[in-house]
Amino acid sequence: ITGTTMTDTILIGRDTCHACTVRCKRVVEVPGKVDPFYGGPEYETAAALGSYCGVTSLEDVSLANQLCNMYGLDTISCGGTISFAMECYEQKLLSKEDTGGLELKFGNGEAMLKLIEMIAYRKGIGDLLAEGSKRVADKLGGKARELTISVKGQELPAHMPQYKPSVGLIYAVNPFGADHQSSEHGPVLMLPPDSQERRWLSKLGIWKGYNNPYEMDEEKVRFAFDTQRYFSILDTLGLCQFVWGPSWELFGPDDMVDLCKYGIGWDTSLFELMRVGQRRINMMRYFNAREGFTKEDDYLPERMFEPLPDGPSKGIGVDKEKFLKALEMYYQFAGWDTRTGNPTEAILRKLSLGWLLDRTDEQVG
Numbered sequence: 148i149t150g151t152t153m154t155d156t157i158l159i160g161r162d163t164c165h166a167c168t169v170r171c172k173r174v175v176e177v178p179g180k181v182d183p184f185y186g187g188p189e190y191e192t193a194a195a196l197g198s199y200c201g202v203t204s205l206e207d208v209s210l211a212n213q214l215c216n217m218y219g220l221d222t223i224s225c226g227g228t229i230s231f232a233m234e235c236y237e238q239k240l241l242s243k244e245d246t247g248g249l250e251l252k253f254g255n256g257e258a259m260l261k262l263i264e265m266i267a268y269r270k271g272i273g274d275l276l277a278e279g280s281k282r283v284a285d286k287l288g289g290k291a292r293e294l295t296i297s298v299k300g301q302e303l304p305a306h307m308p309q310y311k312p313s314v315g316l317i318y319a320v321n322p323f324g325a326d327h328q329s330s331e332h333g334p335v336l337m338l339p340p341d342s343q344e345r346r347w348l349s350k351l352g353i354w355k356g357y358n359n360p361y362e363m364d365e366e367k368v369r370f371a372f373d374t375q376r377y378f379s380i381l382d383t384l385g386l387c388q389f390v391w392g393p394s395w396e397l398f399g400p401d402d403m404v405d406l407c408k409y410g411i412g413w414d415t416s417l418f419e420l421m422r423v424g425q426r427r428i429n430m431m432r433y434f435n436a437r438e439g440f441t442k443e444d445d446y447l448p449e450r451m452f453e454p455l456p457d458g459p460s461k462g463i464g465v466d467k468e469k470f471l472k473a474l475e476m477y478y479q480f481a482g483w484d485t486r487t488g489n490p491t492e493a494i495l496r497k498l499s500l501g502w503l504l505d506r507t508d509e510q511v512g
Contacts, residue, residue, distance in 0.1 A: 148197040148205055157209060159183060169389050169397075177206050185213040188222075191327075194305030195226025200233060201253030211260055218267035224279060227302025229262055231280040232272070234294050240287055247271040296448045299324035299440070306332065308451050309463045312363040313371040316473050319445045320481075320488075321375075322431035328388055331374035333367065334360055335394045347399040350417065351377060363469045365476055372480040379424030425481075426498045429490045432483070433503050442488030445474060 153175065160183075162172040175187035188196065188208050196202065196211040215222045235241045236251035243250070247265075249258045249272075265273025275283055280302055284295040296303045301324025308315025313333040318325040335344050336357045345356065351373050355366045374393070380403070381391050390397045398406075400417050407413040407420070435444075447465060454464040478485045482494030495501055 148193050148203060148208060152205055153187070157181070157205060158187065162186060164387070167387070167390070169387075171389050175209050177209060180206060181209045181213055185216045188212040191305055192222040192226070195223045195230075195302075196259065197226075198305070199226045199230035200256075200259050201230075202256040202259055203254070204256050207256030207260060211256075211263055214260065214263045214267070218263070220263065220267060223304050224302045225263060225266065227296060228266075228276050228280045228283070229259055231283065231295055231302075232262070232276055235283075235287065235291055238290065238294070240289075240291050240294075241272075245272055293449065296450065297325065298447065299444050301325045303448070307460070308447060308465050309455060309460060310360055312361060312465060312470070312473070313367050315447055315451065315465055315470065316363075316368065316371050316477060317375055319447055319470075319474065320477055322428065322435055329375055329378055330371050331378070331393055333357070333370070336367075336370065343399075344394050347393045348374075350400045351393075351421070361463070363466070363473050368473050368476040369480060372477055373421070375428065376421050376424035379427045380420045383423055383427055422498065426500060429481075429495060429498055429500060430503070432488075433490050433495065433500070436487075436489040442486070445488050 153173065157175040157177055158173060159176045160174040161170045162174050163170040171189070173187035173189060174183045175181055176183040181187075188205075188211075192212045192215075193208055196215075197205075197208040202208060202211075211226075212222060214220075215225055230253075232241060232246075233251050233253050233255075236246065237253065241251065249261060251258055251262070262273060262276070265271050266277045267273070269277050275286065279297070279300055280295040281297045281300040284291040298318050298321070303318065303325045304327035306314050306327045308318060311333050314327060314330065317330040321329050331348070335348070336353075336355070337360065338344050338356070340354075340356055348354075348370075353366075353370050353373060355370075357367070377400070378388065378392070381388055384403070384407075386403070389395055391403060393399070403420065404415060404417055407415045447470065451465045452467045452470075454462045475485055478488060482491055482497070483489060484491050492501075492504060495503055
């Protein structure tokens with residue numbers, strides 16, 4: 148499953164959102180099997196429905212992408228849940244009777260494709276898997292809970308916390324779980340200081356560079372915190388991260404301020420926009436706290452802390468001690484209670500969110 152293989156076999160073009168010059172969408176076709184109307188698999192989809200599931204047929208991965216697009220299923224969560232089910236099957240936590248006769252072994256592309264339709268129509272075991280891997284694990288209990296790779300019920304994307312510890316930190320604290328597009332990724336800090344990406348990051352007060360991607364010190368935590376606020380602005384304004392994210396070199400922070408000023412008549416500043424991004428994050432966290440989420444939910448799957456057994460990254464794992472220390476630092480940067488992980492009254496009032504305290508039925512501790 149590679150871009151070269153796709154180019155040489157099934158890629159017929161590239162597509163784009165209206166008037167965009169990036170053209171990030173792949174368009175593939177397999178006569179009689181994959182319709183180009185549904186685009187084609189991109190990085191996350193190829194990983195989740197391919198590598199996660201041990202499926203090496205690019206045609207099967209492309210058809211799986213088409214089915215997910217047809218049925219409105221997220222390809223990352225769908226692939227993560229199916230790969231979880233495959234591991235449960237191989238470890239005899241699910242039987243052939245449970246799967247309705249499907250041989251749910253890694254690499255079985257035919258079973259993966261069938262399972263996507265069962266999930267969409269909630270038929271057979273698809274009714275259970277439609278709830279996502281965490282709820283399936285909770286129902287199966289025991290060892291199944293160790294196998295699910297998710298945070299707050301959201302399956303992990305294909306960006307490894309082992310290699311990108313700041314992304315792993317955001318996976319843990321993010322209000323809606325593991326998401327690779329909620330902050331900038333640490334390897335950008337390995338670029339030269341005079342690169343466009345680093346110059347734009349300096350406008351956010353991020354100057355320190357790194358030679359070691361595994362480093363997780365105070366400045367790397369602040370990098371995660373500040374770029375999370377920045378990416379939160381992009382979500383608030385509905386801006387594409389492939390165009391506006393610091394590592395994509397198209398538009399930077401000053402351009403976003405100008406867009407607000409001249410595009411919608413909002414005479415704002417980068418400082419105010421960063422505050423808007425932070426306000427959004429705190430509103431979501433406060434909602435989570437009201438619904439029963441706690442500091443215990445700000446965690447990575449235990450398997451992330453285990454050294455990888457083989458492959459190019461053999462021996463690499465998230466350092467648990469450094470992770471927990473970074474988590475405490477993040478809470479302090481965010482102004483959240485280090486005991487509970489919840490926004491404090493002080494930070495809510497500082498962000499003009501004091502009204503949340505008055506509208507909550509129960510005081511959130």
